[in-house]
Amino acid sequence: MPRYRLFLATLLSLFSLTVVAQTNTPAFLRPNPRIDRWVDSVFTTLTPDERIGQLIMVAGYSNRTPAYEDSLVTLVRTYKLGGVVMFQGGPVRQAKLTNRLQALSTVPLLIAMDAEWGLAMRLDSTVRYPYQMTLGAMQGHDSLIYNMGASLAKQARRLGVHVNFAPSVDVNNNPGNPVINFRSFGENKYAVARKALAYMNGMQNNGLLTTIKHFPGHGDTDTDSHYDLPLIAKSRAEIDSLELYPFRQLMQAGASGVMIAHLNIPALDTTRNRPSTLSPAIVTSLLKDELGFKGLIFSDAMNMKGVTKYYPAGQADELGLEAGMDVLEFTYDVPAALQQIRLGIASGRLSQESLDARCRNVLRAKAWVGLDKYKPIVLDNLVKDLNPASSELLNRQLTEKSLTVLKNDRSILPLQRLDTLRIASVSVESNTITAFQKMAANYTKVDSFTMTSQTPDSVLTAIRDSLKQYNLLLVDVHLSNIRPPRYGTQPRTAALVSELVSTGKAVVTVFGNVYSLDKLTMPNDTVTGRSIEQAQAIVMPYQLTNYTEELAAQLIFGAIGVEGRLPVTVNQRFRAGDGLSIPSLNRIKYTIPEEVGIDGAYLTQQVDSLVSVGLEKRAFPGCVVEMAKDGKVIFQKAYGTHVYDASLGGDPTPDKLDDLFDLASVTKVSTSTPALMQLVDAGKFNIDGKMSDYLPSYKKSNKADIVWRDVLTHQARLKAWIPFWQTTKNPDGTWKPKTFQNERTNRYSIVVTDSLFEFKNYPQTIFEQIRDSPLNAKKEYVYSDLSFYLYPQIVKRLTKTPFEDYLKTNIYQPLGAYTLTYNPMRYYSRDRIVPTEYDSLFRKTLIWGRVHDEGAAMLDGLSGHAGLFGTANDLMKLIELYRRGGTYAGKQYITKKTLDEFTRYQFPELGNRRGLGFEKPSFTYTGNAPRSASKNSFGHSGFTGTFVWVEPDQNLSYVFLSNRVYPTRNNNLISTLNTRTYVAEALYRATKRGLRPE
Structure with a gap:
């Protein structure tokens, strides 16, 4: 091999070995001048007994009496202990106790918790994450487990906690295991190792020391070591192949700590009834020498029967250190432990030098977590900081994937x-x-x-x-x-x-x-x-x-x-x-705003503030707001009450999410318009056809040649409305014949109120009045209800199905929107229905459970312009169907082509902002729509105080339901305040603003 290649190979080999060594070595033990200086400066100040004290952690509880806390303070101060393991209590109480303990400690205390599934494992008012067994069901998504570790680390550090006795890397291959069980990631050693590694890295990479446990494996036993010493009757080969596998993987990745279990394992130590915590063969020979672990070795709690059954307090602590452990967790009797440890040193079973080395490692761990620059826990906003919205989102994600x-x-x-x-x-x-x-x-x-x-x-x-x-x-x-x-x-x-x-x-x-x-x-x-x-x-x-x-x-x-x-x-x-x-x-999925990148606290504050103004100014007694983004409902909230008081009837009960509201003109885009779109798709209705094409009685009327496209955009010269009920009165205020009477009979069978009944054939008179009504002189935009009275007849004629039956069969019931209905008292108790106006002119009563609109009331509560009732949630399903281009849950209700046609501006060149049946934003902002609404958005408002809006460009859907007409329609503050569109605008702003760092 050429000399330069040999040199390069050698260099690469040395680099590789260095990287491996750095990976194996826990982060707190890696060279660091700052840590080295602090450890040296502190260590030299400690007496031999104080160095031993650094190896002892006692239990701390924040839910006990002041006398208990005083005794804990005395114990820590007297024996200069190294740390405290916190158990049950609350976050603020624990923080106060921790601050008190730290204030009297010359060397800052290492604070630990057993928080396998979050701080809530021990503390109230904190985040609970899923159990490891739950996470074991996830296929992949290890990044979510990493995020859980990272999130928990931040919460722990905010609370002044430095060590988490987690994760459990036990392979639970015994269904009868009473102590590990759901605390394990499962029975597959590879999955256990992979998931535990993600969890450990999430914690350690965010400044939290971890302790993988329970070495050498507590998964295959049916005995709880809290109450007895479990026997692991497996061969060394079996243990090596299965139980030790996850430990090896995490130690190779730089685990900062290992916890030793109280187990009797004859294959590893033949001494009768000796727990693994006290076994040199297991702690030193296997863990340190054979597996090469360099980090901190913690005992399991030294008060457990798994160790105390055969070894008394004090003796067990000394034998644990003799076996090779670094930190004694939950030492039960500190004076006895110190006495036995001193005897161990005197007898030569323990050396002061080895204890000093362990003390230095504990000090290094303290410096690594920042105790070299200790600061007390800040109590302000502590509970809020420990419960970030990101943790709720993470909980949802982890649960969903499992x-x-x-x-x-x-x-x-x-x-x-x-x-x-x-x-x-x-x-x-x-x-x-x-x-x-x-x-x-x-x-x-x-x-x-x-x-x-x-x-x-x-x-x-x-x-x-x-x-x-x-x-x-x-x-x-x-x-x-x-x-x-x-x-x-x-x-x-x-x-x-x-x-x-x-x-x-x-x-x-x-x-x-x-x-x-x-x-x-x-x-x-x-x-x-x-x-x-x-x-x-x-x-x-x-x-x-x-x-x-x-x-x-x-x-x-x-x-x-x-x-x-x-x-x-x-x-x-x-x-x-x-x-x-x-x-x-x-x-539709129901979740929190953070899942779609929105700051939930910001959105809630904005909506709460706007609605509160409306409630304070009595613009409406109450309302329900529902918002969705990306097909996910992210906001549902009910405000106020059904009525202000019971003086006019009704019950001032709080509004609820499942209350039914009178939708008023939102009925137009919830009944007539979707039915017409389906008929267009079926080739049964032509929006460029004439009125007389579908209404034979109109052939000789002044409306015969009016085109439906003009009708649906409110520029067909139709009158805005007709006060039908007024034509039923004589000058003296009595009812004309064949109009109304106060008792129900076969001839007067249409129920308008509990004491007002309409002649059964009078609806025909209404339709004739519409047909024969004069037209406006000029073709221009004039919002008119009149044509919407007619669509139920057209739908019935074209489909051979009554209008309401058609809607429920073809739209509402397949959507699961069962509360969308006319005349809701047929199906729901009145206390679920929000009252509207006290009608002092026509019906002389509080309108409650029946349609507010007079014309719809005279049509037995059923019309294409008003009369539909429903909950915000069921209405959202229909609105989401529109946002999704006519498809919902795999079923196409309306083609996208037809929906696009109905929801586009039809005559913008004429200054007409309408779609076909739908409202759209004004060309210059007037408050009829959210200020940020795009030209592609659409919706509708209702006279009773309702509003729906769809924003395709940002995947937003919005429903606002109220009864602003209570007690009188003369109160129009909801429009003066622009409450409905301002609340919608809050959703746009929150979407644009996105998430902010926590």
């Missing part, structure tokens, strides 16, 4: 053809309506039931009878206890689930530990054949949280896809790796 479908007969998931489903949601082991049930109700009509193992038989019998009318049961099993052996299942849980499954129409979701599937799998008996395996579909979210409940429901309805796989084997039916991939059906 969801697993174990069965999906006939591809029932995601649910399709909602119009064919009669759905009951049955919650098992919950006494109240669940988050899962509430989310399911966002998608379609779902009736909810609850039952528990304690539900009386009489109640269960009534539920069974009720369930017979449904063809789909969504069974959500709520297991609040995630620990073995029962995993939260009660004696009757499996029987209840199996009974529901035996109907042949159940989709089961189990919110609990994955091993609970075995408890819910009843043996097949020849009589009933009951088993959870007979469910039409089985969904496994792995634990019970709001995130798992909400996202599991969204999975079932096709708002999200699924790709999770079981991380462990439960039984012969449910094995590691099982799971089905199901794509999203692209229904």
Whole structure:
């Protein structure tokens, strides 16, 4: 080999070895002049006993009495201890306790926590991340686990915590394991190593020391080391092949710490009843010498029965250091430990030099986390800082990617053809309506039931009878206890689930530990054949949280896809790796603004502020606002009350998201316009045809040759409106014959109010008045309701189907928008319907549950211009259909070509801003639309205080529902304040502004 090539090869080899060495060596041990100087300066000030004290960490609790805190302070101060492991409490209380302890410590304390799934593992008011077993179900997406580690590191450091006793790298290959179990990433050593590495790197790269555990592997035991010394009866070869694999991988990547478990492992140490924490063969020979680990070695808690059963306090601590550990965690008796350690030094079993070296490493770790420049924890905004919106988004992402479908007969998931489903949601082991049930109700009509193992038989019998009318049961099993052996299942849980499954129409979701599937799998008996395996579909979210409940429901309805796989084997039916991939059906997803790049706090503050002004000025009693971006609902909020007070009738109950509002003229773009677009697509309606083409009685009228395109853009010379009810009155105020009377009869059968009834044939008079009405002299833009009275007749004539039936069959029910309806009191109690105006002129009553518009009221509540009621959420489904170009959940309702035609400016050259049926932004800003609205946007407003808007350019959809006409239509402050369009503008601004650093 030429000399220069040999030199180059040697150089590369040395570089490679250096890189490997740097990678193996934990970051806090790598050369650093700043750290070196600080360690030297501190170490020289410590007495031999104080150096030993640096190797001891005691437990700290922030939820106990002042007397306890005083005793902890005395203990730390007296023995100059190196650190404190924080347990239960609250963030502010812990921060205050930490500051107090740090203030009296000559050498800053190393603060540790066992926070495997976030600070919430120990503290209230903090973020809880998914369990490692849940994350084990994720296929790929390790970057999300890294982000979890990074986020947790930032929260821990904000709280003054420097060490997290995580991740667990135990391979859980024993289903009966009572202590690791859901704390493990699973039974596949490669997946465990990969995911644990991502988690560890996320923490360490953001300044948090980690401790991989529980060496040499706590996954294959059915004994809890908190209560006894577990026996690992495996060969050295088996341990080496399986349990040690993840430890090797993470140590190779520079793990800063390892925690030793309390295990009896004869294959590694033949000493009877010696826990691995006290074993030189395991700690020094295996971990340090053979595996070459250089970082800090922590004991598991020294108060656990796994060590104290055979070794008393003090003696165990000395033997732990003798075995090679660096830090004694949760030393139970500090004076006894120090005494035994001194005896160990005196006897020669321990050397002061080795303890000094360990002390230096602890000091280096302290300097690496910044304790060389210690600052107290700032209490201001602490809880807020510990709960960033980014953590909620991350929780949602982690949960979504972990969801697993174990069965999906006939591809029932995601649910399709909602119009064919009669759905009951049955919650098992919950006494109240669940988050899962509430989310399911966002998608379609779902009736909810609850039952528990304690539900009386009489109640269960009534539920069974009720369930017979449904063809789909969504069974959500709520297991609040995630620990073995029962995993939260009660004696009757499996029987209840199996009974529901035996109907042949159940989709089961189990919110609990994955091993609970075995408890819910009843043996097949020849009589009933009951088993959870007979469910039409089985969904496994792995634990019970709001995130798992909400996202599991969204999975079932096709708002999200699924790709999770079981991380462990439960039984012969449910094995590691099982799971089905199901794509999203692209229904609306419900999430938070941060998922679409919007600052949720900013958006909420903007909307709250604008709505508050409207409420304070009494522009409306209450409202509901719903916003979506990119097909995801990111904002839903109800404000105010139904009415200001009960003086005019009505109930000042708070507005709710599922309240039904009178949509007023939003009816035009929710009924007539979509029906016409479908008829255009079907070739049954021509917008360039004449009125007489579809209304035979108009052939001899002054409107015979008017073109529908002009009609739909409000430039057909039609009168703005006709006060139909006024023509029914005599000069003395009495009703004319064949108009109204105050008692209901067969002839007066149209109900206008509870005490006002219209002649059954009078609607024909209204249509004749429209037909015979004069035209305006000039062809120009004049907004007119009149043509929209006629579209129900046209739709019925062209489709042979009554107008409302057509809408529900062809649009609303397939969308799952069941609350969109005329005359809502046929289906809903009045307390769910928001009142509108007190009509002092015509109907002499509060309009509540019936249409506000007088003309629509005289048409039995059903017209193409007014009369539709619904919730903001169901209206959003229709608005989203428009934004998506006429397609929703895989079904095309309207072609994009037709929708584009209806939503474009038709006559801009004439100064007419209208589309076909739709409102569009004025050419010069007037407040009829958001200021930032593009020329491609469209929507409509309603007289009662409603508004919808679609912004295709930025994928925005917006619904605003209110009853601004209460108690009188003369109050038009909602328009003066521009509340509806200003709130929409807030969405545009938030979208443009994007996320801001936290």
